[in-house]
Amino acid sequence: MSRMSAKNVKVGQARKFDLVLTPVITEKATQGSEFNQVTFRVPLEATKPEIKLAVESLFKVKVTAVNTLRQQGKVKMFRGRVGRRSDSKKAIITLAEGNTIDVTSKV
16 A cells, blocks of 8 residues: 655645634643644544645645544433434644644634
């Protein structure tokens, strides 16, 4: 299996906005800003090269690394019935020195 790189990935303009759903605003995610990292929620089928390309073009920054993690939905009780939260995927984006993304501003 060959590795995909950002060079041979093509992402349409509409798809770029679909790849970056929301920023993750938690205590752990904000601690990543000390290491020049930003965390975003992304679709389950998104790949690292696609995410890198979308973030670089939407925010006009240089991305050095993309780490992803999938969270399986928990089984919880909702109003006395068993329910299940949906699965989610997060991308931790490491930016090059001197680049920043203000997650409080809109795209």
